Amino acid sequence: MKILVINCGSSSLKFQLLDMENEKLITSGLVERIGIEGSCYLINVAGEKHRVYVDLPDHSVALKHVLDALVDPQYGLISSLDEISAVGHRVVHGAEAYASSVMIDDDVMNELIKCTELAPLHNPANIIGIEAIQQLMPGVPNVGVFDTAFHQTMEPSSYIYALPYEMYTKHRVRRYGFHGTSHKYVSERVADIMGRDDLKIVTCHLGNGASVTAIDSGKSVDTSMGFTPLEGLVMGTRSGQIDPAIISFLMEKENLTINEMNDMLNKKSGILGVSGVSSDFRDVEAAAAEGHERSQLALDIFRRRVKRYVASYAAVMGGLDAIVFTGGLGENSAEDRKLICDGMQFMGVEIDDERNNTRGVEAEISSENSKVKVFVIPTNEELAIARDTLKLTKDLI
Secondary structure, three states: OEEEEEEEOOOOEEEEEEEOOOOEEEEEEEEEOOOOOOOEEEEEEOOEEEEEEOOOOOHHHHHHHHHHHHOOOOOOOOOOHHHEEEEEEEEOOOOOOOOOOEEOOHHHHHHHHHHHHHOOOOHHHHHHHHHHHHHHOOOOOEEEEEOOHHHHHOOHHHHOOOOOOHHHHHHOOOOOOOOHHHHHHHHHHHHHHHOOOOOEEEEEEOOOOOEEEEEEOOEEEEEOOOOOOOOOOOOOOOOOOOOOHHHHHHHHHHOOOHHHHHHHHHHOOHHHHHHOOOOOHHHHHHHHHOOOHHHHHHHHHHHHHHHHHHHHHHHHHOOOOEEEEEHHHHHHOHHHHHHHHOOOHHHOEOEOHHHHOOOOOOEEOEOOOOOEEEEEOOOOHHHHHHHHHHHHHOOOO
């Protein structure tokens, strides 16, 4: 059974085709600059990347080119689209409507439209991708896998903000959390490795976008991102958690509109804002190594914020069995992992420097004496989406 996984952005989309008989990746690719001059798609075939420049005015045309490439004889991937049994779609926001992945029908599409105001940059693109596939592959089951679904197990004391309660009932203002598919995938992998399903785990998805989640016995009980992905950790260009009064103060002092303030918090802050160098951690780490003080400060702030969440979530759960690092930075930066864990020895966290000297591969990096296990688990959100899609559609095919 072959499953196509689609992740649509506003002007781009990523895709993977997997054979779920053995969870083997057949191909993956990326479409860039949809609706923009210079559009192209890239497809990976047998370890080689093929880039094709072609006019892609919208997502429907882009997906048509992707589907044509999948059956192109020169690539030898599949002989017919009939081999694709189902399509799984990453959907950013499902609000409170969905606590798990679902088969997409008209009712689901209506709910996704309602959620657009909660994720105006992401859900419209997700909806466009679903509609395009429905048009291009009629009759093929579609499944929606939500970034927010995994966090629907949080208690009200975790997700309700201390605002007038009517702001929740009238406007759905609450903590939703994101990166749920990634947090779920890596926590389940750790449960498999440790052979237990009653673990207290803190998962750290660290990259340009970053979040930390407390997971108790397989359920999300707290997470750092909130009503939007802006809350929580310092990120590449996002401020993360700040005193709310700063917003009105700066708007008055700098004569900023709401949109300009939003732009500052989401696109000009974080690692970029503090360092003044880049939003890319690699660039900032290189600058810090050369003595650039603001770059070092940005990294120190980031690491302190991660450490703060890890320790506080251990307290929330009343214990800690494992810490997991994932995401681009979490998987590849031994230095960040070490410095985040440094100082948590009192909690039973000890890193083994030799084990920690690894990049992008699954590894246990804690010492033999560490009471808390520490792991690097490369995330695979596409495989997680494909697994949910298989689970929901296997009886229909």
